[in-house]
Amino acid sequence: MKSIKLSAAAAVLSLILFSCGNSDNKKQNGNDINLDAVINSKSNDPNAKGDNKCLLDYQSKYDALLSEEDVLAATGFSKDVMETKYNKVLKNPENHEFVYIFENGRMGKIPGIKSEMAVPDLVAIRSIKPMSLTTFNQSYQAATDEQVQAANDALNDIADGNSGDADADEAMKKAKEQNISKDEIKKTGGALTDVFKEVSKGYRAVEGLGDAACWNIVTNELYVLQNGVKFEIRTDISNDTEKNKSVAVKLAEIVLNKCK
Template sequence: MRKTTFFAGLVFLLFSCNSGNKQSSEGTSDDATKKVSNKDSGKSYDCLKDFKDDYGALLTKEEMASVYPLGDKAKVELRSGSYGQHIYTWESDRPSFTMEVSNMKMDVPDQNTMGIKNLSFYSDKTDLKSAIGTFDMGYKQLSDAELAQMQKNLEKADAEVKETGTDLMKVRAKSSWDAVEGLGSSSWYKWSDQWGGELVVLAGRANFTILTKISNDPDENRELAKKLAEKVIAKCK
């Protein structure tokens, strides 16, 4: 019930704001990206629905290994559904990092990571242009007017949505995503020194996330993620 309410409140907040121009987290207009993405705006990529219960086929082990070699002792996490994933982790030559949980510090191995997760779809009734606008709203830099509108909407929401929405806005304010040029209908990337790269991709009504960490170089990991995403998108060509 809470998940349903949260989703409804989130959609309300997004659709009550003008999506505006696509921008990177630094606020630079990315017109070139928008032009390339619009070439794909007429495709639904509904064929990817065939893979929602088979993440092992959505992005296969062989496809990953063709882009970057998996470790000999790589461990796999595989499950299906909207919160499914097909992710490999293996030892790296990087030192462990320190993580604090409940005021306790612990050393965590800095593992290599590569895979895909969270394949989901906008409704078949959703206009593809609207899907792009809604998707971008989750990652682009929000204008003062958009933030003010979201805050105004929160003030009108019920207590549960207001609490969850307020927490969401705090997380959203700390997020830093960069627009990725020429991939799917829209794509955004962010980097974490601890957890690596996260590439979110919208292809028509389908969206999914690629995870990569094979070095401490954000650009190298972004390029790897793009190659993996292209293999997923190519399944509908």
């Protein structure tokens, strides 16, 4: 439980840093173990993690995991309106991402803004990390009030330098370098964890993909677990979440074919 709290709090802090620095039997979404996933996984151990060495090798080369050709073929977009960005806010490659951005002039809504505006289309591959099936099922489900409070408490510990977690300490160091005060982190982080609670209501199981997979209808993010390693794909290329999901699944299958 402590690691889950710290991970959630560190994710909030990473989002604060990213925003400031660039002005992310079948009970898949519950606490129970997905038995089908255990049967289909190579280890047959719901607590095993880190066995997919192929995926882990891509932590230092996210841009090679999904090629330009893969993304263009899956989206149908033109290279003429494409740019790429490798985000490495923190040193740990588990927090890195490679993003394909397309300026197609799509009109869409941004959370917190009522009117529509031009938004870029994007595809991102990110967050490759060792993870057990048990942790996967615990992580991608609707957050309870107790979990949100625990994440807030952990965030306060990070801001006060009492976390004892290396990634969290590094994130706090980055915050200080960007002149972000700990009071600002606590205030902003508290608001963001409330947002994360609402986002967590959007998790939906995806059958037949990897050992386990989950799509979020709010954030257009696909989470896939294969042989003890998790990766994420974000596809925000349409106002239709089903189209976003379809493209994300296609891209995830490409990744899985490289690292079965």
